Amino acid sequence: MIKSLAYVGVNSPRAEEWRRFGTGFLGGELAPDGPNGAVRVRVDDAAWRLEIRPAEQDSVAFFGWQVDHEEDLDVVVSMLSVAGVTAERGSRELADERNVDRIITFTDPWGFPHEVIWGQHLYPSTFRPGRASSGFVTGDQGLGHILLLMPDIEAGHEFFSGVLGFELSDKIIVPGALNSRFYHVNKRHHTLALGQCPPGVAGFNHLMLQVKDIDDVGIAYDMLDEYDVPLTLSLGRHTNDKTFSFYAATPSLFNVEVGYDGIEVDGAWVPQVYNQTAIWGHKLDPEAKNRPPGIMHPLAD
Structure with a gap:
């Protein structure tokens, strides 16, 4: 069914800051604004991949899946x-607004709004x-991956x-500290993490964006101070x-993860369990x- 992450939309009082952050720091390209002055950022030949809508507080607007x-x-x-979740077929106007051919919308049990689309405009x-x-590494692997936090990860699974x-x-379980699951829908090791x-x-x-060259990770890392971007986790390599x-x-x-050289999965992939997140690095910044x-x-009671 779902084959990739197509786009991400958020509401934010700092939407205008994305014009500089999305292009200068991340290395994306500004697309024409969306409705009501929403900032849109491209990372490939898709019409846009990120939409940041002006709003009074930060919230998720939608996750788009293809x-x-x-x-x-x-x-x-x-x-x-069958699972008791109602999906609605989006209007022609909504599809045009998202620059896609067809769209459905639904809200999951944890209150995250999702859209499933076909025919993203390229x-x-x-x-x-x-x-x-x-x-950036996109194409059949989509925009990248997202990590969602929830209190009942087994229900999420x-x-x-x-x-x-x-x-x-696979899973990463650090007793008393971390419980996480990672899921693929294409060759990318994971498109979704819980x-x-x-x-x-x-x-x-967080959203992960994968660059095509290791130097692009280092260049972005060097630009943290220039763009006054707070570090969350230091350079490192995942297990x-x-x-x-x-x-x-x-x-x-x-958060945004700027990454390089993630492994790819195939039909013979066998899930494993790890007891630490990093082979080295990825230290939490004290300010984070x-x-x-x-x-x-x-969450609703």
Whole structure:
């Protein structure tokens, strides 16, 4: 069913800061603004991949997922219905606003708004990075990956794997400190990750963007001070997907992971369990302890 992460949208009082952050620091390209002055950022030939809407507070607007065939949207609607989740077919106006051909929308049990789309508009050979860079690994692997925080990770596994078909890549379990799951829908090691958080809340922790050259990670790391971007986790290499990366705070509470060289999975992939997140590095910056772990929202009782 779902084959990639197509786009991410957030609401933020600091939307305008993304014009500089998205191009100068991340190396994306500004697309024409969305409705009501929303800032849109490209990282490849898709019409846009990130949308940041002006708002009074930070919140998730939508996560957009792509399917390969128009008929797959019917399958998603059916699977969600069986699970007790109502999906609505988006209007022609909404599809045009998202620059896609067809769209459905739903809200998951943790209050995250999702969209599943077919026919994302592409404009071949038009992407121009905002600064010198090798570009981003997208294509069939989509935008990158997201990590969602929720208090019942087993229920999260049942929904995203059992209902939506995300396939488990592996787990990282550090007793008393961390419980997380990682899922693939294409060759990317994971397009979705779930992390456990305290009861009563859920949240969007980070978006990962994968660059094509290791130097692009180092260049972005060197630019943290120039762009006044707070560091979250230092340079390091993950145990499970082997990505070389660092994490930084965006202007909108969630983090961005800038990574290189993540491993790819295939049909013979066998999930494993790890007891640490990093082979080396990825140390939490002391100042990051004073920031929320992402865009958090309360859960209904």
